[in-house]
Amino acid sequence: MKNEWPLWEIFIRGQHGLAHRHVGSLHAPDAEMAIKNARDVYTRRNEGVSIWVVEARHIAATAPGDKGPLFEPSESKVYRHPTFFDIPDDVGHM
Amino acid sequence: MTDQNHLLQFLLRQGDNALILSHRVSEWCGHSPILEEDIALANTALDLIGQTQMWLGYAAEVQAEGKSADDLAFLRDAWDFRNILLVELPNGDFGRTLLRQFLFDAHQSVLMGRLIKSSDDTVAAIAAKASKEVAYHVERSADTVVGLGDGTAESHERMQAALDYLWPYVGEMFTSDDTDTAMAIAGIAPEPSTLRDEFHALVTRVLTDATLTIPGGRFSHKGGRTGEMHTEHLGHLLATMQWLQRAYPGCEW
Numbered sequence: 001m002k003n004e005w006p007l008w009e010i011f012i013r014g015q016h017g018l019a020h021r022h023v024g025s026l027h028a029p030d031a032e033m034a035i036k037n038a039r040d041v042y043t044r045r046n047e048g049v050s051i052w053v054v055e056a057r058h059i060a061a062t063a064p065g066d067k068g069p070l071f072e073p074s075e076s077k078v079y080r081h082p083t084f085f086d087i088p089d090d091v092g093h094m
Numbered sequence: 095m096t097d098q099n100h101l102l103q104f105l106l107r108q109g110d111n112a113l114i115l116s117h118r119v120s121e122w123c124g125h126s127p128i129l130e131e132d133i134a135l136a137n138t139a140l141d142l143i144g145q146t147q148m149w150l151g152y153a154a155e156v157q158a159e160g161k162s163a164d165d166l167a168f169l170r171d172a173w174d175f176r177n178i179l180l181v182e183l184p185n186g187d188f189g190r191t192l193l194r195q196f197l198f199d200a201h202q203s204v205l206m207g208r209l210i211k212s213s214d215d216t217v218a219a220i221a222a223k224a225s226k227e228v229a230y231h232v233e234r235s236a237d238t239v240v241g242l243g244d245g246t247a248e249s250h251e252r253m254q255a256a257l258d259y260l261w262p263y264v265g266e267m268f269t270s271d272d273t274d275t276a277m278a279i280a281g282i283a284p285e286p287s288t289l290r291d292e293f294h295a296l297v298t299r300v301l302t303d304a305t306l307t308i309p310g311g312r313f314s315h316k317g318g319r320t321g322e323m324h325t326e327h328l329g330h331l332l333a334t335m336q337w338l339q340r341a342y343p344g345c346e347w
Binding site: 028033036 | 137
């Protein structure tokens, strides 16, 4: 629709020390209203201490069809996981 | 009238304003132009209900007749209500609803700033809690008023018509009677007229940004906060709001 407000992606930080997490999207005429709408839509149950909004068109994303070439090659490379080291008992949990 | 009675009247005025406006705003639930505004308006209505519970809860305590906030909300008739006429007016279109919200929020934001310094601890505590909600309400409603006023030709025209319609109901917020004088003397609440300058400064700034013109006339509808004469709209609103409790007394779920 021509008159539709742009779509915004909403990121909320649940508590201090954690990263902002994508929680969903909404429509708003500008960034300021997007933050207000995000406050009203996504923090009603005390979910957040900080809100980021990004207009959806500014997010560049991988294409679902490229999943094979992008991600499958790493499946067969278990040696990239640091699981082959002997950890001295003294170290305890790492 | 005794001091306790004046305090009761004052508390009913605060509680009834919040209750009646909350009901009006809740009428948009499921009907707003877009989902985000629908949720935002429902949040506002819920904030106002929360404030109502505090004001009418304290009113019931002061009244000392064994009644609850619910009794005061659901079992009084139109002539017992002490809300200003502005809040009982029908919503009109979305723009008018938000403009009324802004005019109310602007007044509340000035009033709560004073009430947090009330000599009555309970009043001060209610105002302290409400003032955070009010600060958000006024920011949101002001933004929407500017967005619509300074928007398209049609939205501007609708907002100006809404302002012309609502403005004569603003004056009632600054009227004063024996109860107001008693509250001011006791240091519980300010004389309403002393809020006018701050209110006008805020409203003028936002309405100017919204490219809207404040009507010139000085006429003001009144009678709501004294209970002298409500509009015909209040009875209809109460019929909707109270019918369940009236039809099934004591009903809970």
